[in-house]
Amino acid sequence: xxxxxxxNNYSINDFADVKGLTRDRPWLLPTNRKLRHxxxxxxxxxxxxxxxxxxxxxxxxxxxxxxxxxxPTKALAQRESHxxxxxxxxxxxxxxxxxxxxxxxxxxEEVDTNASLVKTxxxxxxxxxxxxxxxxxxxxxxxxxxxxxxxxxxxxADTWFSLHCPNxxxxxxxxxxxxxxxxxxxxxxxxxxxxxxxxxxxxxxIRFWARTTDVEKFSMLLEWKVHLRSLQFIxxxxxxxxxxxxxxxxxxxxxxxxxxxxTDLPQNESLTAPSRPFRSTPQSIQPTSSFxxxxxxxxxxxxxxxxxxxxEKLSKQxxxxxxxxxxxxxxxxxxxxxxxxxxxxxxxxxxARRALHVAQIRRADLQASLKARREAIALxxxxxxxxxxxxxxAQGTLxxxxxxxxxxxxxLQGQVRRISEDLLQIYPIDAIPKKPLNFxxxxxxxxxxxxxxxxxxxxxxxxxxLGHATHLTHLLSFYLSTPLPYPPSPQGSTSxxxxxxxxxxxxxxxxxxxxxxxxxxxxxxxxxVFLLNSDIETLxxxxxxxxxDQRHTAGNLKMLLSVLTAGKGETPxxxxxxLKGLAEAEGERSPSRERSELxxxxxxxxxKEKRMTGGxxxxxxx
Numbered sequence: 001x002x003x004x005x006x007x008n009n010y011s012i013n014d015f016a017d018v019k020g021l022t023r024d025r026p027w028l029l030p031t032n033r034k035l036r037h038x039x040x041x042x043x044x045x046x047x048x049x050x051x052x053x054x055x056x057x058x059x060x061x062x063x064x065x066x067x068x069x070x071x072p073t074k075a076l077a078q079r080e081s082h083x084x085x086x087x088x089x090x091x092x093x094x095x096x097x098x099x100x101x102x103x104x105x106x107x108x109e110e111v112d113t114n115a116s117l118v119k120t121x122x123x124x125x126x127x128x129x130x131x132x133x134x135x136x137x138x139x140x141x142x143x144x145x146x147x148x149x150x151x152x153x154x155x156x157a158d159t160w161f162s163l164h165c166p167n168x169x170x171x172x173x174x175x176x177x178x179x180x181x182x183x184x185x186x187x188x189x190x191x192x193x194x195x196x197x198x199x200x201x202x203x204x205x206i207r208f209w210a211r212t213t214d215v216e217k218f219s220m221l222l223e224w225k226v227h228l229r230s231l232q233f234i235x236x237x238x239x240x241x242x243x244x245x246x247x248x249x250x251x252x253x254x255x256x257x258x259x260x261x262x263t264d265l266p267q268n269e270s271l272t273a274p275s276r277p278f279r280s281t282p283q284s285i286q287p288t289s290s291f292x293x294x295x296x297x298x299x300x301x302x303x304x305x306x307x308x309x310x311x312e313k314l315s316k317q318x319x320x321x322x323x324x325x326x327x328x329x330x331x332x333x334x335x336x337x338x339x340x341x342x343x344x345x346x347x348x349x350x351x352a353r354r355a356l357h358v359a360q361i362r363r364a365d366l367q368a369s370l371k372a373r374r375e376a377i378a379l380x381x382x383x384x385x386x387x388x389x390x391x392x393x394a395q396g397t398l399x400x401x402x403x404x405x406x407x408x409x410x411x412l413q414g415q416v417r418r419i420s421e422d423l424l425q426i427y428p429i430d431a432i433p434k435k436p437l438n439f440x441x442x443x444x445x446x447x448x449x450x451x452x453x454x455x456x457x458x459x460x461x462x463x464x465x466l467g468h469a470t471h472l473t474h475l476l477s478f479y480l481s482t483p484l485p486y487p488p489s490p491q492g493s494t495s496x497x498x499x500x501x502x503x504x505x506x507x508x509x510x511x512x513x514x515x516x517x518x519x520x521x522x523x524x525x526x527x528x529v530f531l532l533n534s535d536i537e538t539l540x541x542x543x544x545x546x547x548x549d550q551r552h553t554a555g556n557l558k559m560l561l562s563v564l565t566a567g568k569g570e571t572p573x574x575x576x577x578x579l580k581g582l583a584e585a586e587g588e589r590s591p592s593r594e595r596s597e598l599x600x601x602x603x604x605x606x607x608k609e610k611r612m613t614g615g616x617x618x619x620x621x622x
Contacts, residue, residue: 463516
């Protein structure tokens with residue numbers, strides 16, 4: 001019978017086998033539990049002060065034993081002796097007078113100023129008054145919190161443990177320190193690294209060390225010599241274990257679950273059941289061996305002893321022979337050692353020679369590489385000097401080249417402006433009166449893409465208008481140096497356009513779309529007009545013109561030509577490549593146009609013109 005801190009009595013048998021509680025069964029038999037199965041250790045209900053030997057006014061008698069005879073009469077007597085009474089309030093906790101109505105003469109009342117408690121000495125027949133708790137009930141929250149912290153601090157401590165095995169001086173394992181904990185759970189470990197000398201044991205000693213916050217050094221809290229066979233299995237975890245654990249209860253975590261010991265078995269006590277004394281009975285008497293069997297056993301013993309003596313003689317003879325041949329064996333061993341040393345030296349020499357050969361080859365390669373690098377550095381240095389001289393010369397001519405580039409750009413813009421005016425005169429694009437956003441090209445009406453398939457549209461005039469637009473787009477792509485994504489083929493009223501982009505088309509015939517509606521598939525004709533409008537959009541985006549609507553073919557061409565022909569000053573004249581052409585153009589040009597032309601071309605262009613005319617001087621206007 002044992003008593004915990006709360007005053008509850010429990011027995012060992014309560015934990016050995018609890019009926020009605022479903023628990024897992026251990027996998028290991030008690031004889032198979034070894035230290036290799038130990039994985040961790042935990043401590044529950046840490047108690048720093050030793051338990052009091054006083055049983056708090058209770059005695060241990062036969063009635064309190066758990067295994068004593070329980071009769072209905074005894075159970076009724078125990079229930080009557082412990083009646084359940086209602087708790088009294090603070091106002092009702094007053095001393096009651098004796099049953100006879102007179103105050104006992106030995107009644108004394110002492111007031112304790114520190115605890116504010118009233119201690120009374122009353123007769124045995126009268127019940128004592130309960131301690132007043134009004135001061136604790138009206139206490140401030142800070143005082144309650146401080147009181148709770150002080151109570152908790154008395155049970156908290158820093159703990160660690162060490163494992164010891166018999167015949168081993170040093171501890172087998174030392175755990176980490178768990179700070180300020182009442183139920184410390186230490187980190188799991190593996191003892192298989194210590195070898196079979198430790199892992200095959202089933203006995204160990206566990207020493208727990210602890211210290212409080214006001215103590216600097218650790219002191220040994222408890223020492224437990226445990227035999228793994230004597231442990232009780234409590235389950236896979238403590239969640240389903242509903243029984244109270246004793247103070248400073250050590251729980252061992254094995255590979256199949258958690259174990260502890262609720263008994264105090266001495267280590268020298270045998271774990272096996274005590275053997276009963278043998279009682280000879282007439283039925284237990286058995287016949288012994290015969291005389292012949294005993295004689296054969298004696299002869300066998302003589303043979304064994306003879307063999308042992310012969311073995312000892314042979315060992316002495318072998319030792320004497322080895323002692324006589326010690327010098328010869330030493331000379332043979334020294335010769336063998338010398339030969340082995342010579343062979344090892346020869347191997348080391350061959351290895352050193354190979355390493356020397358490899359180092360020489362490596363040195364030759366490095367020398368050749370350094371020579372090649374020096375030559376490359378010299379070559380690049382000369383190239384760098386040459387590039388520096390060319391750069392200085394180019395920097396001197398940079399301004400003249402920049403001026404020439406600017407002049408050429410201005411002249412090119414003027415030529416594009418002149419060519420655009422010529423194209424606008426060849427293919428005039430005019431608006432149709434009383435029809436907004438409708439234009440004619442070369443006096444042929446060209447409707448928008450939305451009205452191509454209208455019933456009042458003439459297929460012949462539509463093909464001619466689209467042929468003019470195709471030819472104009474084709475020429476502008478060359479003059480503006482802008483490649484078209486869909487190259488057209490201007491052929492008058494039977495013009496076509498090619499689509500090299502689409503991935504669904506494979507043959508060249510399927511990639512060619514007509515730009516005429518007569519005799520063509522309507523959707524292929526409409527797709528061809530769409531491709532033509534896409535080319536016009538490419539030309540406009542290259543010139544920085546924002547497209548409003550792609551479907552207006554003639555309107556977009558009109559806007560593009562209007563932007564290209566816009567500019568300051570007069571339009572430069574056409575440059576002819578022969579002296580005859582220059583002579584013919586002298587009478588047709590006006591003086592103002594000639595002056596604008598002379599201003600647009602610089603000295604480099606005049607030199608080029610002289611080379612083209614064979615070095616002859618240009619005719620001056622009259």
